Every structure is written in structure tokens, then in C-alpha cells.
């Protein structure tokens with residue numbers, strides 16, 4: 001196992017150089033083959049990861065926990081209510097202590113304006129690598145699994161392929177903007193032609209848009225934004241429709257839901273899938289709200305790759321842990 005990433009934090013894919021991301025993806029592919037062949041790959045024997053979740057999770061939590069077990073180590077899943085955080089001990093003090101007892105810390109905190117700052121502060125004092133399990137700005141573990149999935153589905157021929165990252169309706173709660181932000185960053189970085197589609201209120205952070213533009217320029221890809229879901233879907237090889245909140249425009253959550261309610265027509269259905277390329281794949285980081293973000297016919301249909309995408313969370317999580325810890 002290469003040592004070049006040992007001790008390195010993974011907060012944003014942009015913090016890793018191209019060759020570091022390629023090493024992670026190659027390692028994920030290797031670990032996936034070993035998983036299917038039932039070959040031993042205990043690369044983190046006797047190592048401990050502390051994974052602290054401020055919000056709920058299915059895929060992220062289980063990819064880390066199962067991943068550490070398969071790598072021969074152990075993952076402690078922690079929630080604030082089970083820690084002295086609930087009596088006011090600071091996260092920094094908690095992180096200092098955990099760093100003395102294990103080999104890695106992983107955190108999910110999507111509180112808007114808080115999560116990422118928090119992780120950067122912890123990264124400064126942590127003597128073990130910090131893995132971002134989703135914050136208010138980025139979801140790098142999701143982005144890693146997504147680019148692995150896109151490459152697998154198009155047999156590595158992704159350059160010049162069009163991906164549309166589109167907002168969808170789903171008023172049950174206000175979702176973070178971290179998935180679409182990490183998505184446009186990784187896909188422009190890897191040379192895809194990226195279209196971001198959303199109603200006017202659902203803009204992403206201006207600095208992320210600027211970085212996506214710069215990535216596209218550097219990689220030879222393209223980046224554009226549109227405010228029409230149909231236009232976004234036209235000719236796309238990858239459709240990535242998911243809901244997010246208008247947190248940049250309206251951080252108040254009750255007011256944000258009122259903006260979401262204005263756009264019930266923004267759903268991924270069979271009509272829209274026909275606007276995409278004939279070999280287009282449907283992706284979603286999950287959980288998807290069926291009947292609002294996507295119809296059953298699409299998510300359960302032949303173009304959907306969501307279960308492969310979810311599985312790749314495991315293989316990429318194992319690669320990130322094995323390389324950094």
C-alpha cells in the first residue's frame with residue numbers, strides 16, 4: 001500500500017492532487033476486486049476510526065463501519081448525545097482526545113455556515129487524518145463513489161460526456177448543498193461537460209461555481225448553468241437529479257421550504273429521461289424521495305445505476321481509509 005497519502009486529511013476533493021485522486025480510485029477498484037474474490041485485504045489491522053455523526057446516515061455510516069471491519073480494523077460510531085459534547089465539552093477537545101486513542105477521525109456535520117469551518121479547525125490540531133463524511137459545503141466521499149461509478153459505466157471513456165446535475169422538488173426537509181457542490185467540482189475536474197440546472201433561488205455558492213469553471217478550463221471540459229430542467233437533460237449521458245435547499249439565497253429553513261413548494265414539476269420521470277442520450281444513466285446519492293424527486297419507473301428502471309453507486313461508497317471509503325490511516 002502506497003504511503004504517500006498517509007496522514008492526509010480528506011475534507012474536499014480539491015485538496016487532493018490529480019495523482020492522489022487517481023491513486024484513491026485505483027485502490028478502490030483493487031479493493032472492489034478483492035471484495036468480490038473474497039481475498040483478504042486487512043490493510044488496517046488493529047487500527048481504530050472514530051466516526052462522529054451530527055446527522056443521520058445510512059450509506060456513509062455503513063460504508064465506514066463495514067469498510068473498517070473488512071480492512072481488519074474497527075470503527076466506533078459516535079453521536080453527540082452519547083458523548084460529553086451533550087454536557088458542553090467542545091468538539092475540539094473531543095477531537096484531541098479521540099486522536100490520542102485511534103488512527104483516524106471522521107465527521108458529518110452539515111450545519112450551514114458551521115460544518116466546514118469546524119472540520120478545518122479540527123484538521124489544524126488533529127494528529128490523525130480527518131475524513132469529511134459530509135459538511136455544509138462538501139461531500140467528498142460521495143463524489144469519490146460517483147466518479148468511480150461513471151467511469152465504470154462508460155468503461156473509462158468519460159471525457160466529453162455530458163452530466164446534468166439538476167435540482168429536484170422534495171419539500172419534506174431542506175437538504176444540504178454539499179452533494180451538488182462536490183459533484184460539479186469532481187466532474188469538471190475529470191473532464192466531463194457539466195450542466196448545472198436549478199430554479200433561480202437554488203444557486204450554489206459563488207466560489208464553488210468559480211472553481212468548477214476553472215476546473216473545466218483546466219481539464220478541457222465544459223461548465224454551464226441553466227434554469228430549465230428539460231434543457232439540462234437534453235443529450236446528457238449522466239443525469240444526476242436531486243433536491244437541495246436554497247441555503248445561499250435563503251438560510252431560514254421555513255422560508256426555504258416555501259421556495260421548494262413553487263417547483264413541483266422538477267421531477268425526473270420517463271419523459272425527461274427520453275430527452276437524455278439513449279445510453280444515459282440515472283444517478284442519485286440516495287436517499288431519494290420517490291414520487292417527488294424521481295418516479296419509481298426511473299429509479300427502478302434499466303437506466304438506473306443507484307445501487308452500484310451506493311455500493312461504490314464502500315469501496316471508495318475503504319480506499320480513502322486504507323490510504324490515509
Ligand code: CP
Pocket residue numbers: 056057058059060061134142285286287
Ligand atoms: N448519500 C449519503 O450520504 O447517504 P447517507 O446520508 O445515508 O449517508
